[in-house]
Amino acid sequence: MRDVGCPEEELFSFLSSKRQDDLGYRSILSSMCTPPHPVAVRAHMIFIETNLGDPGLFPGTSALEDLLVERLGTLMHRPDAGGYATSGGTESNIQALRIAKKLKPVNSPNVVMPASGHFSFTKACDMLGVEARTVPLDPEFRMNVEMAEDLIDANTVALVGVVGTTEYGMIDPIARLSEIALDRDIFLHVDAAFGGMVAPFLDRPIPFDFRLPGVSSISVDPHKMGMSTIPAGCLLVRDPDWFSRLSVDTPYLTVKREFTLAGTRPGAPVAAAVAVLEYMGRDGMKAVVSGCMENCRRLIEGMETLGCPRAVTPDVNVATFRCERAPPGWRVSMTRQGHMRIVCMPHVTRDVVEEFLADMCDMNA
Amino acid sequence: MRDVGCPEEELFSFLSSKRQDDLGYRSILSSMCTPPHPVAVRAHMIFIETNLGDPGLFPGTSALEDLLVERLGTLMHRPDAGGYATSGGTESNIQALRIAKKLKPVNSPNVVMPASGHFSFTKACDMLGVEARTVPLDPEFRMNVEMAEDLIDANTVALVGVVGTTEYGMIDPIARLSEIALDRDIFLHVDAAFGGMVAPFLDRPIPFDFRLPGVSSISVDPHKMGMSTIPAGCLLVRDPDWFSRLSVDTPYLTVKREFTLAGTRPGAPVAAAVAVLEYMGRDGMKAVVSGCMENCRRLIEGMETLGCPRAVTPDVNVATFRCERAPPGWRVSMTRQGHMRIVCMPHVTRDVVEEFLADMCDMNA
Structure with missing residues (x-):
C-alpha cells in the first residue's frame, strides 16, 4: 500500500485509463x-449501500428480492416457488446439487448431466464430492436422453438439463427428462442461466419450466439476458422447504437461519434485476x-x-x-x-x- | 411478470419507496x-459493465484485480502472494479449505477451528464433507491453543484462526497457531475478513499475517472495514500455484482455466476496493x-x-x-x-x- 493517499483526480485519471484498456x-x-439496461444502472445506484446478508436491516431491499423470486417463479409457471438471488449460475448450480444430494443420502452420489453442461458443474461436483456422469450429445448438440437413462443408477441424486447451452445455444429435451425424473424419482435441475430469460419469450416456446412436473429447480441469471448488473443470478426451487436443508444458524444477525451460499450479499443488482423486469x-x-x-x-x-x-x-x-x-x-x-x-x-x-x-x-x- | 412494462417514473417511485423501508x-x-466510501461509489460506476469472469475482454479491470491482490499482499507482508477477488468471506473460506483438503488427501478430513469461527465455516465444511472440530475459547474469547493441539490428528487438513471475531472482536493467537502449523505440517487459514483491514493499522499491531511462516492463506474483505461496495472479498494464499488445484477447463472464454468459485464476477466492487486503498x-x-x-x-x-x-x-x-x-x-x-x-x-x-x-x-x- 501507498504510505500517503493518492489525490482523487490523479486516482480517477488512473482508473479511467485502466477502464480504457478494456x-x-x-x-x-x-x-x-x-x-x-439504463434502468438497471439507475436502480443499482439507489441500492448501492444495501446488504441482503442481514435482511432485517434492509426490509425494503429484501422485499425486492422476494418480488424478483415471485416474478421469475411466475414466469416459470410456479408463482409460489422458493428462491433467492445468487451471485450467478455457478452458485445456483452448486446449491441445487447440494439440495439434491441432501434429499437422497447415498454413499457414492452421482449426477447425470449432458456433455454440454457448463463448467460450473465440474466445480460443483468437485466441491460436493459427487461423481459427474456425462451424457453424450445428439448430432444437434442436445443431450441424448436414451444414453442418459443408461447412466442413471440407484446412486443418481440429480439429473441436469440445460436450456440454452453455452456453446451451441441448444435446449435439452427437458420434457423427456421430466418424465424420467418422475419415473425414477430423481431431482431434476434445469440450468437455464442463459436461456431462462430467452425461452419464455420465443415465438414458439419450448416447455422447460415448472409446468413440467418433474422439474425440481431452475437456475436463471438476470445478469445475462435479463440485462441486470453483475452479480444477479437466481435459483428457483419447486418446494421452498428444501432450502431448510442448507440452513445454518446465524447468531448476531436479524435472522436466525441462512441458507444462501454467501453471507454479505449485494442488494443493488437485485433491485436492478427487478427494475428491468418491471420496466420491460x-x-x-x-x-x-x-x-x-x-x-x-x-x-x-x-x-x-x-x-x-x-x-x-x-x-x-x-x-x-x-x-x-x-x-x-x-x-x-x-x-x-x-x-x-x-x-x-x-x-x-x-x-x-x-x-x-x-x-x-x-x-x- | 407484468404483461406491459411499467413507466420509468412510476417504477422509480416504487423502488424509492422500498429503499425508504430499509x-x-x-x-x-x-x-x-x-x-x-464516496470514491468507492465513483469507481464502481465507471466499472459497472465489467465482468472479471472473462478477463481477456476486460484487461484493464483485470489489472486492477491484480493490483488489489498486490496491495493487500504487501499489506500482509507477502507482495507476491497469490490471490483473487471473491464475493466475500464465505467464498474465501470455502476456497481456502478446498485448497487445504486437496493438498492433504485423507479419507476423513477434519478442520480444527475456534468456537468463535464464523458460520461460513459450517457451510464450507458441509459442502466439502469435512468434519469441523471446534476448539473452546479462553476466558477472553480467544481460541484455546492447548485444546486445539489436542484436537489435531493425522486427518487434520487445516487449522483456522480468526483475526477480529464476529461476536467479540478478538484476535486469536495466530503466532502460536503458526508454530503448530509448521511443526505438524498443517495448512493454516487466517480468517481476517473483518480484522484484516483493522489489525495492520492498530497502534500496537498484533502479528497475524504472512510474516508468520506458518500462515498459508488469509481472507480479507474490502467490503467490510475496507469501505468498498459489496461484493468485495479477497483470498490471499502463500503459494500462487495452489490455485491450480481448483482449476477447471473453461472453453469459449479468453482464458483456458479458471480457479475462482463464481464464473461471471463483477469488476465494479474490485475497482471500488482499489480506489479506497489508493485514496486512503x-x-x-x-x-x-x-x-x-x-x-x-x-x-x-x-x-x-x-x-x-x-x-x-x-x-x-x-x-x-x-x-x-x-x-x-x-x-x-x-x-x-x-x-x-x-x-x-x-x-x-x-x-x-x-x-x-x-x-x-x-x-x-
Whole structure:
C-alpha cells in the first residue's frame, strides 16, 4: 500500500485509463453478458449501500428480492416457488446439487448431466464430492436422453438439463427428462442461466419450466439476458422447504437461519434485476428476445452466403459456424469442437451484425 | 411478470419507496458493513459493465484485480502472494479449505477451528464433507491453543484462526497457531475478513499475517472495514500455484482455466476496493481505524459509567456488554452468550456514540 493517499483526480485519471484498456462491448461477440439496461444502472445506484446478508436491516431491499423470486417463479409457471438471488449460475448450480444430494443420502452420489453442461458443474461436483456422469450429445448438440437413462443408477441424486447451452445455444429435451425424473424419482435441475430469460419469450416456446412436473429447480441469471448488473443470478426451487436443508444458524444477525451460499450479499443488482423486469414487462422482453433471434438468423444467413455454414440451427441466440477465422477487431470464441461462436446479445445489434459480415467479406476477398 | 412494462417514473417511485423501508446506517450498530466510501461509489460506476469472469475482454479491470491482490499482499507482508477477488468471506473460506483438503488427501478430513469461527465455516465444511472440530475459547474469547493441539490428528487438513471475531472482536493467537502449523505440517487459514483491514493499522499491531511462516492463506474483505461496495472479498494464499488445484477447463472464454468459485464476477466492487486503498493510503486507513478504536473505547467507558460492564476488552472495534436492552430506535445485536454487541464501523461516529449513550442513559433513568 501507498504510505500517503493518492489525490482523487490523479486516482480517477488512473482508473479511467485502466477502464480504457478494456474492450468495448461493441466488439465483444463472445460474451453472455451485455451492458446493463439504463434502468438497471439507475436502480443499482439507489441500492448501492444495501446488504441482503442481514435482511432485517434492509426490509425494503429484501422485499425486492422476494418480488424478483415471485416474478421469475411466475414466469416459470410456479408463482409460489422458493428462491433467492445468487451471485450467478455457478452458485445456483452448486446449491441445487447440494439440495439434491441432501434429499437422497447415498454413499457414492452421482449426477447425470449432458456433455454440454457448463463448467460450473465440474466445480460443483468437485466441491460436493459427487461423481459427474456425462451424457453424450445428439448430432444437434442436445443431450441424448436414451444414453442418459443408461447412466442413471440407484446412486443418481440429480439429473441436469440445460436450456440454452453455452456453446451451441441448444435446449435439452427437458420434457423427456421430466418424465424420467418422475419415473425414477430423481431431482431434476434445469440450468437455464442463459436461456431462462430467452425461452419464455420465443415465438414458439419450448416447455422447460415448472409446468413440467418433474422439474425440481431452475437456475436463471438476470445478469445475462435479463440485462441486470453483475452479480444477479437466481435459483428457483419447486418446494421452498428444501432450502431448510442448507440452513445454518446465524447468531448476531436479524435472522436466525441462512441458507444462501454467501453471507454479505449485494442488494443493488437485485433491485436492478427487478427494475428491468418491471420496466420491460413481457411485451418488452419479447421484443428484445425477438430482436436477438432475428439478428442471430440474419448472421447465420449472411455467414452462409460467405461460405461459412452453421454448425447447427440454435434454439436460442447463439450462432456457431464451421469456420475458424474472424476479422481483426472482433472478439468471437471457439467451441471445443472448433466452431466459431457468436452470442447475439442485445448489444449485438443489426448494425453490428452487418458490420461484422462486411468485415468477414473483406477478409475473405 | 407484468404483461406491459411499467413507466420509468412510476417504477422509480416504487423502488424509492422500498429503499425508504430499509433502515438508515445511522441507527445500525450491529453490522460489519458500512456505507461505501464516496470514491468507492465513483469507481464502481465507471466499472459497472465489467465482468472479471472473462478477463481477456476486460484487461484493464483485470489489472486492477491484480493490483488489489498486490496491495493487500504487501499489506500482509507477502507482495507476491497469490490471490483473487471473491464475493466475500464465505467464498474465501470455502476456497481456502478446498485448497487445504486437496493438498492433504485423507479419507476423513477434519478442520480444527475456534468456537468463535464464523458460520461460513459450517457451510464450507458441509459442502466439502469435512468434519469441523471446534476448539473452546479462553476466558477472553480467544481460541484455546492447548485444546486445539489436542484436537489435531493425522486427518487434520487445516487449522483456522480468526483475526477480529464476529461476536467479540478478538484476535486469536495466530503466532502460536503458526508454530503448530509448521511443526505438524498443517495448512493454516487466517480468517481476517473483518480484522484484516483493522489489525495492520492498530497502534500496537498484533502479528497475524504472512510474516508468520506458518500462515498459508488469509481472507480479507474490502467490503467490510475496507469501505468498498459489496461484493468485495479477497483470498490471499502463500503459494500462487495452489490455485491450480481448483482449476477447471473453461472453453469459449479468453482464458483456458479458471480457479475462482463464481464464473461471471463483477469488476465494479474490485475497482471500488482499489480506489479506497489508493485514496486512503496507510495514513488514511490508520486514521479511520484509530477513529473507530477511539469511538469503541469511548463507548465502552460510557456504557460502564451507565452500569453496563464490558464483556471483554476487544482487540478490534467490536464492543460487547453485560446488558441486554438497547434504547428504541437503535439496532444492536446479541452474542450467543447473551451479550449486547455493537460494531464501531466508520459510520458509527463519535456523535452517534454520544447519542446512543444519551439514549441509554434516558432509558435507564
